[in-house]
Amino acid sequence: MARWCYGHRLVVLLLWLGALFGLGAASSAAGTNYANVFSLPNTDSTTAYDLMEKAFPERAGDTDTVVWKVDGDGGASVRDESVRSRIAPALEEIGRMKGVGEVTDPYAAQGAAQISRDGRIAYAQITFTEQANAIPKELIEDVVDTAQAAERDGLQVELGGQAIARTQEPPQGTAEAVGILAASVVLFLAFGSLFAMLLPIVVALAGVGTGLIGTMLLSHVTDVPEVAPLLGSLIGLGVGIDYALFIVTRHRRGILRGMKPEESAVTALNTSGRAVLFAGGTVCIALAGMLVMNMRFLDGVVVATSLTVVLSVLAAVTLLPALLGLLGMRVLSRRQRRRLVAAGPEPEEASGLAARWSAYVQRRPRRLAALAVVVMAVLAIPVLSLRLGATDQGNHQESTTTRQAYDLLAEGFGPGFNGPLQVVVEGDAPAGLVDGIRATEGVAQVAAVPPANGVTVIQVVPTTSPQSEQTDRLIDRLRDDVIPQSGAEAHVGGVTAVFKDFASVTGDRLPYFVATIIALGFLLLMVAFRSLVVPLTAALMNLIAAAASFGVLVAIFQWGWGTELIGVGKEGPITSFLPVIMLSLLFGLSMDYQVFLVSRMHEEWVHTKDNARAVRVGLAETSRVINSAALIMICVFSAFVLSGDMEGAMAGIGLAAAVALDAFILRTALVPAAMHLLGTSNWWLPDWLEKRLPHLAVEPKEEAAAPAAEEEPAAAGRASVVHGYVRTADGEPVDGAAVTLLTKGGRQVDRVTSLADGSYIVSVPTPGAYLLATTAPSYGSRAGQVVVADGPLVHDVELAEGEVDAAPRGGGVN
Numbered sequence: 076m077a078r079w080c081y082g083h084r085l086v087v088l089l090l091w092l093g094a095l096f097g098l099g100a101a102s103s104a105a106g107t108n109y110a111n112v113f114s115l116p117n118t119d120s121t122t123a124y125d126l127m128e129k130a131f132p133e134r135a136g137d138t139d140t141v142v143w144k145v146d147g148d149g150g151a152s153v154r155d156e157s158v159r160s161r162i163a164p165a166l167e168e169i170g171r172m173k174g175v176g177e178v179t180d181p182y183a184a185q186g187a188a189q190i191s192r193d194g195r196i197a198y199a200q201i202t203f204t205e206q207a208n209a210i211p212k213e214l215i216e217d218v219v220d221t222a223q224a225a226e227r228d229g230l231q232v233e234l235g236g237q238a239i240a241r242t243q244e245p246p247q248g249t250a251e252a253v254g255i256l257a258a259s260v261v262l263f264l265a266f267g268s269l270f271a272m273l274l275p276i277v278v279a280l281a282g283v284g285t286g287l288i289g290t291m292l293l294s295h296v297t298d299v300p301e302v303a304p305l306l307g308s309l310i311g312l313g314v315g316i317d318y319a320l321f322i323v324t325r326h327r328r329g330i331l332r333g334m335k336p337e338e339s340a341v342t343a344l345n346t347s348g349r350a351v352l353f354a355g356g357t358v359c360i361a362l363a364g365m366l367v368m369n370m371r372f373l374d375g376v377v378v379a380t381s382l383t384v385v386l387s388v389l390a391a392v393t394l395l396p397a398l399l400g401l402l403g404m405r406v407l408s409r410r411q412r413r414r415l416v417a418a419g420p421e422p423e424e425a426s427g428l429a430a431r432w433s434a435y436v437q438r439r440p441r442r443l444a445a446l447a448v449v450v451m452a453v454l455a456i457p458v459l460s461l462r463l464g465a466t467d468q469g470n471h472q473e474s475t476t477t478r479q480a481y482d483l484l485a486e487g488f489g490p491g492f493n494g495p496l497q498v499v500v501e502g503d504a505p506a507g508l509v510d511g512i513r514a515t516e517g518v519a520q521v522a523a524v525p526p527a528n529g530v531t532v533i534q535v536v537p538t539t540s541p542q543s544e545q546t547d548r549l550i551d552r553l554r555d556d557v558i559p560q561s562g563a564e565a566h567v568g569g570v571t572a573v574f575k576d577f578a579s580v581t582g583d584r585l586p587y588f589v590a591t592i593i594a595l596g597f598l599l600l601m602v603a604f605r606s607l608v609v610p611l612t613a614a615l616m617n618l619i620a621a622a623a624s625f626g627v628l629v630a631i632f633q634w635g636w637g638t639e640l641i642g643v644g645k646e647g648p649i650t651s652f653l654p655v656i657m658l659s660l661l662f663g664l665s666m667d668y669q670v671f672l673v674s675r676m677h678e679e680w681v682h683t684k685d686n687a688r689a690v691r692v693g694l695a696e697t698s699r700v701i702n703s704a705a706l707i708m709i710c711v712f713s714a715f716v717l718s719g720d721m722e723g724a725m726a727g728i729g730l731a732a733a734v735a736l737d738a739f740i741l742r743t744a745l746v747p748a749a750m751h752l753l754g755t756s757n758w759w760l761p762d763w764l765e766k767r768l769p770h771l772a773v774e775p776k777e778e779a780a781a782p783a784a785e786e787e788p789a790a791a792g793r794a795s796v797v798h799g800y801v802r803t804a805d806g807e808p809v810d811g812a813a814v815t816l817l818t819k820g821g822r823q824v825d826r827v828t829s830l831a832d833g834s835y836i837v838s839v840p841t842p843g844a845y846l847l848a849t850t851a852p853s854y855g856s857r858a859g860q861v862v863v864a865d866g867p868l869v870h871d872v873e874l875a876e877g878e879v880d881a882a883p884r885g886g887g888v889n
Contacts (some may be wrong), residue, residue: 077344080396081337087397091281091390098288108294109208109301115370118576119554123499123568130499130530137207139236141166141222142198142480144487146229152194153181161225162232166199168221174214177202196487207237208301215242219476235468235480243475250717250727251308255280257710258316265320265703266327268408274323274398279315282390286311286383293378300372303379305715305723309730310660311383312711314358314667317704318351318391321671324700326399327406333420336406340399348392354670355388357599358663364592365659368584370577376656384663430831433695433747434808437687440748447745448619451736455622457629463581464542464648465574466721469493472644485540489519494541494571498533498553500563502526508561509533515557517549533565541571542647550575577651588655592662593617600669601760602768604677608757612749613669616741617662624661624733625654632725641716643724650722657726661733664708668742672697676750677758683796683867686755688834694747695832705738795863798836799871801829801849808833809874812851819844839863849874 080087115121145151145158152158163182170178180199181189190197201218203210215238226232255276262272287304325347329339359381365373404412436443469485471478484492498504498512504523512535513521520536535553539545550572558565593614600610628649630636635646676693680686712734715727750757760768797816801809812829816837824845825837839845842863847870850856854874861870 076392077341077348077396078337080393081340081400084397084400087393088401091394095281095284095288098285098292102288102291105292105295107208107291109299109303115573115576115580118580119566120568120572120576123497123566123572126499126501126530126566127497127532127568130527130532137205137210137236137238138200138202139218139234139238140198140200140480140484141169141232141234142196142483142487143225143230143232144196144483145231146195151229153190153197154194158230161227161230162197162199165221165225169201169218172214172217174204174210175201175218176204191487193487196483198484198487201236203238207241210238210241212241215239223476231479231483233476233480233483235477235484239480240468240471240477243471243477244720245717250715250723251283251312253717254312254711254714257714258312258707261703261707261710262316262320266323266408267410268406270402270405271323271327271407274395274402274406275316275319277398278319278390278395279312279387281394282315282387283308283311283383285390286379286386289382289386290379293382294375297375297378298371299375299379302720302722303376305720306376306656306660306726307379307383309712309715309723309727310358310380311387313664313708313730313734314355314384315387315390316707316711317667318355318388319395320704320707321347321351321700322391322395323399323406327411330404330407331411331415331420336399336403340396343399344392344396350670350674351388351391353599353603354667355384357596357666357670358384358660360595360599361592361663361666362659364588364595364662365655367588367591368581368655370580370652370655372577372652373655380660429698430695432698432743433691434832436694436744436747437691437751440751443744444748444752447740447748450740451619451623451745454736455619455626457626457634458622460633461625461629462544462633462648463578463651463654464547465570465577466647466650467493467541467570469540469542470644470647470721475644478644489536489538490540490543491519491537491546494537494546494569496535496537496550496553496567496569496572498535498558498565498567500531500533500565502529502531504531504533504565505561505563508558508563508565511557511561512553515549515552517545517552546571547575574651578648581651581655585654585658589618589658592659596662596666599666600673603670604673604758605760605765605768606758607760607764608753609673609677612746612753612757613666613673616669616737616746617665619745620665620733620737620741621658621661623736624657624729627732628657628725628729631728641724641728643716643721643728650725653722653725653729657729657733660726660730661737664730664734665737665741668701668705668738669746671701672742672746680758683798683836685798685867685869686753686757687751688798688836690747690750690757691832691834694743695830698743701738701742705734708734795839795842795865795867796836797839797845797847797861797863797868797870798834799869800833801835801851801872801874802833803854804873804875809851809854812849812854812872812874814872815848817846817848819846821846839868847872 143153143162145153159182166178166180169175178199178201180186181197219234219239219242222234223232259272259276262275266272286307290299290304290307293299322343326339326343329342330336362377362381365377399406468477469481481493503526509521509523512518512533517538518535519538522534524532524534537546537549550567553567597610597614600613601607631638633646633649638644638646672693675697676689679692680689683689709731712727712731716724801812803809809829810831813826814829814835814837815826816824818824824840827835827837829835842865844860844862846858847861848856848858849872851874857872857874861868
């Protein structure tokens with residue numbers, strides 16, 4: 076398929092453009108129909124919600140609030156004519172606007188309850204004819220401007236509600252644009268080429284664009300929550316850029332090693348492209364794990380995010396090779412192209428910081444593992460105080476009108492006014508129930524609405540805020556004690572009760588969800604890497620990363636460490652559905668990095684059967700691209716703080732922290748250190764299980780399809796190998812030493828150059844005795860006899876400055 080896409084690049088481009096424009100036209104005609112279905116089957120709040128719909132089916136429009144306050148100096152009141160003469164005309168003008176159904180103000184006959192006891196704060200309710208998302212933004216802005224035009228010295232006017240909050244949102248696409256810009260900088264630094272930098276961006280935009288448009292269309296046939304497109308674009312941009320990065324990196328490597336652009340593209344898709352397919356599949360499986368929670372709200376999130384990931388993978392394996400065909404050699408920078416012409420193909424050798432770090436991890440695995448565990452444990456401490464709940468406009472920044480309105484209502488009517496409860500009774504409510512609720516600790520106000528359509532609603536205003544733990548305890552007292560004692564069949568509903576039920580159900584079902592995605596990930600990795608220990612290690616690392624990232628989330632959003640600084644408002648509980656979404660994304664992304672890291676280690680292990688070398692080479696050759704990919708994801712996720720959505724900001728910061736910890740501490744230090752300590756146990760699999768498992772090749776060896784580095788052609792398909800390190804007497808690695816394997820008769824069998832960490836590997840055709848000669852500038856040379864049996868032989872060489880030693884030094888048998 077890669078070769079076909081490369082050869083028919085114009086056709087592929089036209090197909091993608093046609094899909095984008097076609098879906099875009101369809102979505103423009105159809106519009107959106109997002110629905111926040113927060114109800115949970117078989118919960119008390121859902122039963123209350125269903126009864127309220129039966130009682131008041133006509134209340135379909137969004138209700139927002141205008142709040143005003145006068146200074147208390149001189150006994151001023153909102154009833155004063157000087158205040159009323161400014162507010163009343165504004166409310167009348169708002170009531171005449173097209174799209175406004177009703178305005179209830181405190182100056183009407185029944186409006187006394189809308190004025191605070193001290194007379195300084197009052198509010199009016201504006202009921203629109205449509206829900207918040209369907210109200211034209213121009214209408215909302217007119218309402219805000221008209222109301223705030225009544226302000227004067229000593230009179231403050233603020234507005235709150237879902238529709239009003241839309242006027243405070245940043246321009247759509249701001250977060251995505253900032254994330255893409257930051258990712259572009261990282262890509263340009265990594266590639267040094269403008270064209271190569273644009274490739275992952277274009278591919279990600281194609282995948283995310285089609286995914287979001289598809290989500291808009293699907294919102295007409297299934298319940299898709301408003302936050303789903305935001306989460307879809309968040310995960311889609313991250314994985315889309317990263318997947319294209321892995322493939323482009325492999326493609327550029329192939330060209331630099333002397334391959335034709337077409338063959339390099341085909342090889343890149345057949346190697347890294349296969350890993351991308353596997354990684355994308357693991358992300359979708361992790362996302363599908365949310366279905367275990369049996370929450371209708373999450374079903375739409377699964378649809379949006381999975382669709383975006385699938386289309387991002389599709390863009391990476393079809394659109395990307397077509398773009399590579401258009402660019403040809405221009406995927407390299409000008410300097411790389413000039414060097415390739417002047418010096419010829421370069422060998423692919425892990426060198427520089429990555430190789431030195433990998434060698435250091437091998438020398439100090441216990442120290443690094445202990446340090447990494449301590450760091451992750453400290454970061455995970457805040458998770459012990461995790462409290463799930465709901466965010467509301469009280470969490471907005473202090474400068475916003477919605478936050479000011481929230482605070483004014485709490486000041487004038489009590490903190491519970493912003494989150495009233497509804498006790499819903501089918502039929503007439505017994506007097507004992509109303510009296511019992513009024514006498515309950517934590518209740519500020521009680522008002523029973525006359526029965527409508529056979530349903531009675533009792534409005535209950537708590538003494539504490541919607542996010543308070545005391546409010547949660549009040550809901551429990553009403554359900555467990557007050558309602559049963561009254562003998563009535565009643566249910567407690569309202570937004571606060573709904574989110575409390577969400578938190579309760581999430582807590583109950585979360586262990587099953589975590590167990591499901593861990594089990595699925597374990598099975599996939601076991602089949603891919605033919606090991607029991609590797610998937611167990613991955614599962615443990617995923618749990619550690621989840622605990623630490625949630626610790627960071629709690630410290631910022633629940634404890635308030637820096638919330639105002641990063642512009643996300645006031646601290647509060649973690650949104651009840653966020654742990655499920657975050658864990659799905661986190662486990663999927665962690666599996667990505669595990670696949671890319673361990674697949675290279677596994678390839679080296681199959682080749683040499685030397686665990687130390689496999690781990691060292693795998694880390695040295697993949698850490699740079701993994702860290703670059705992680706840095707891109709951190710930029711993309713962190714930018715969602717600018718989305719204007721608290722849940723989006725939580726998910727962005729949480730995932731950015733998770734990716735940073737996962738890539739820079741776990742995959743770069745703890746995982747390789749643990750694998751060094753476990754030794755050959757990493758690759759253990761019982762024989763009976765090996766025979767029954769299907770074979771799944773995550774990434775075929777590149778050597779089969781590409782000119783390899785200097786040591787690789789001789790290594791392919793040989794009976795055995797000799798490998799080890801070339802070091803000085805002080806233990807420092809010798810880079811660029813020539814290592815030659817000779818027969819007893821002096822015929823050269825293989826010749827390689829040591830890598831930056833001093834490692835080398837030479838191929839042996841058959842068991843027997845050989846001469847291994849090593850030479851390096853300024854270090855002289857050394858030769859010795861080695862005896863190779865049926866398996867690989869580990870043989871380290873020590874060079875001293877100016878030394879010449881041609882005497883046989885013996886070998887070892889392995």
